[in-house]
Amino acid sequence: MSKELIDFINILLLDGEISEKEEKQVYEKANTLGIPDPECEVILESLLGQAQKKNNSAKSTVKKKIPRYQKKAALNNTDILNQNIEEELAKQQKALADSKSIQSQIDSHQDKRHSIIKKVEDFQNIRDELPNEYMRLLTQFKSKLEKSLGSKIIENNEFQNTLLYKANENSIINYFENATWDLSKLTIKRKIRYYIFTAGYYIICGYLALDWIWFSAEDGGIISDEQWMGFKWWQILIAAFLSAILGQMSKEKISKKELDFNTEDIKKKVNELLTDDLKEQLKLYNELKKELNSNNNLKSRKFK
Amino acid sequence: MSDKIQNQHLEELKKLNDSLSSENSKLDRLYKDFKAEANAVAKSKDKVKIYKKSIEVEITLKEYPSSAQGSVFFQNAMMSKYEAFGKEHLEKIARFFTFLEQLEDHYHGLYKTSSTFYFKDPHHSSIKDLYKTHEQLIGAYKLMLVLIIEVDRDQLVYHKVFNQIEDQGIFLSANEKLALKQMANISDKLNVVIDGLNVLIHETQKSNELLGKSLESISNLRSDIDWVSSDISNLGFEISDMQSEIWGLSQK
Numbered sequence: 001m002s003k004e005l006i007d008f009i010n011i012l013l014l015d016g017e018i019s020e021k022e023e024k025q026v027y028e029k030a031n032t033l034g035i036p037d038p039e040c041e042v043i044l045e046s047l048l049g050q051a052q053k054k055n056n057s058a059k060s061t062v063k064k065k066i067p068r069y070q071k072k073a074a075l076n077n078t079d080i081l082n083q084n085i086e087e088e089l090a091k092q093q094k095a096l097a098d099s100k101s102i103q104s105q106i107d108s109h110q111d112k113r114h115s116i117i118k119k120v121e122d123f124q125n126i127r128d129e130l131p132n133e134y135m136r137l138l139t140q141f142k143s144k145l146e147k148s149l150g151s152k153i154i155e156n157n158e159f160q161n162t163l164l165y166k167a168n169e170n171s172i173i174n175y176f177e178n179a180t181w182d183l184s185k186l187t188i189k190r191k192i193r194y195y196i197f198t199a200g201y202y203i204i205c206g207y208l209a210l211d212w213i214w215f216s217a218e219d220g221g222i223i224s225d226e227q228w229m230g231f232k233w234w235q236i237l238i239a240a241f242l243s244a245i246l247g248q249m250s251k252e253k254i255s256k257k258e259l260d261f262n263t264e265d266i267k268k269k270v271n272e273l274l275t276d277d278l279k280e281q282l283k284l285y286n287e288l289k290k291e292l293n294s295n296n297n298l299k300s301r302k303f304k
Numbered sequence: 305m306s307d308k309i310q311n312q313h314l315e316e317l318k319k320l321n322d323s324l325s326s327e328n329s330k331l332d333r334l335y336k337d338f339k340a341e342a343n344a345v346a347k348s349k350d351k352v353k354i355y356k357k358s359i360e361v362e363i364t365l366k367e368y369p370s371s372a373q374g375s376v377f378f379q380n381a382m383m384s385k386y387e388a389f390g391k392e393h394l395e396k397i398a399r400f401f402t403f404l405e406q407l408e409d410h411y412h413g414l415y416k417t418s419s420t421f422y423f424k425d426p427h428h429s430s431i432k433d434l435y436k437t438h439e440q441l442i443g444a445y446k447l448m449l450v451l452i453i454e455v456d457r458d459q460l461v462y463h464k465v466f467n468q469i470e471d472q473g474i475f476l477s478a479n480e481k482l483a484l485k486q487m488a489n490i491s492d493k494l495n496v497v498i499d500g501l502n503v504l505i506h507e508t509q510k511s512n513e514l515l516g517k518s519l520e521s522i523s524n525l526r527s528d529i530d531w532v533s534s535d536i537s538n539l540g541f542e543i544s545d546m547q548s549e550i551w552g553l554s555q556k
Binding site: 010011013014016051065066071072073075077078081082084085088089091092095096098099102103105106109110112113116117119120123126284285287288291292294295298299301303304 | 318383452
């Protein structure tokens with residue numbers, strides 16, 4: 001019991017003194033511990049004596065320090081902060097109410113949008129058939145052009161890729177001008193021309209030769225003054241020479257693989273074949289395709 | 305398909321596309337508005353969090369004293385015990401005092417900065433530092449209290465504490481202490497000492513009820529104590545008085 005009292009007094013004596021107030025507390029502490037006042041007084045005086053003895057030298061030379069208390073900043077912003085919180089909560093409530101209203105509008109517009117998309121789905125058959133219709137028109141046009149130019153275009157996928165849904169006057173002309181024409185197909189027409197000219201040359205030359213061999217005063221002949229089919233011998237000879245030259249020219253063109261039409265010819269033919277009706281039809285297909293594509297984009301639009 | 309039908313389809317498709325485009329535009333705008341509202345709510349929530357944090361910090365700052373005066377109290381308390389320490393130990397403890405005073409100055413600076421910034425920025429670095437310094441001061445005060453009380457009582461406890469502080473190099477010379485830069489390192493070392501001595505302090509608390517109460521009161525240091533006294537002679541009148549003395553109160 002007294003040990004606790006001694007500890008208590010020792011703590012109080014850390015500064016070497018006991019004030020009246022502290023003394024009173026010591027007696028109160030002693031009472032609570034059941035130590036009688038006289039005994040408490042003896043302990044107190046004894047410990048005080050020891051402490052004073054120890055302190056004498058120090059106390060005489062060293063002054064006690066006094067704490068310098070700093071003024072505390074006024075920390076009274078809680079009300080303002082609470083008010084700010086209330087304002088923010090009110091803002092949040094308003095924003096949430098607005099969000100709900102917006103959400104319902106979104107739902108309504110989404111419904112409308114879905115009904116439109118459903119109607120658009122009815123155009124699926126057009127979407128499926130349109131490429132075929134389009135290609136049919138273009139193929140017909142191509143065939144007509146090839147026929148009129150007496151040649152054929154070497155087939156490749158570019159025809160479809162380049163012109164499908166892009167066919168207007170310029171793109172068509174551009175495509176056929178730049179297309180690769182098949183020279184082997186071209187020669188058929190020219191070969192005929194060559195054979196005709198060459199045959200004509202040989203026929204005439206042969207006749208002249210025969211006429212020369214069997215020349216007699218009685219029979220006459222083309223070299224004679226007598227006319228053959230209304231032509232004089234020298235006229236027939238010139239025709240034979242011309243046929244030979246033209247035949248030879250055709251032959252040379254074939255061997256050199258030269259076309260006998262140029263880009264201007266193609267342009268001219270395309271313009272001839274590209275009628276207003278065809279243009280309109282192509283335009284319609286283009287627009288349909290454009291709308292279908294646009295519809296695809298509109299349908300697949302994602303909202304975040 | 306005839307051209308006429310195709311033309312009809314085209315017209316119909318155009319109309320549908322126009323409607324769809326219009327609906328898309330409306331939805332775009334609505335989603336944008338919705339997002340803006342959601343952002344506003346999120347921002348507002350963040351603001352509320354900051355305001356709440358500011359209130360929390362203000363409460364803590366109110367509880368904390370604006371300046372720490374423990375070193376003054378301990379210096380006065382040591383006066384009667386100079387002889388018990390011996391010259392060598394006293395020199396080293398004097399260095400610990402210097403460190404304590406620096407820590408107290410640092411604390412005061414942090415308190416001032418925190419008091420200025422907490423309203424707008426409750427996450428300001430000074431606030432975190434203030435909490436940390438507060439803890440360190442409490443730890444340092446505990447060590448100092450044990451040293452002063454046990455120097456002429458339980459020598460074993462006294463030396464254990466002293467040696468631990470010495471081992472961590474906290475008794476550095478003035479040249480070695482480069483103000484705050486060094487202080488951070490010393491503070492870290494102080495934490496090591498406090499952690500290492502926790503068991504010892506706990507045992508001391510158990511064996512010495514009064515010291516225990518003193519240590520406990522230091523642990524719960526708050527400035528909102530009713531009874532305030534600047535008179536060192538009143539020290540120890542009540543445990544709460546000691547708290548006031550150690551910390552000093554700005555209200556005074």
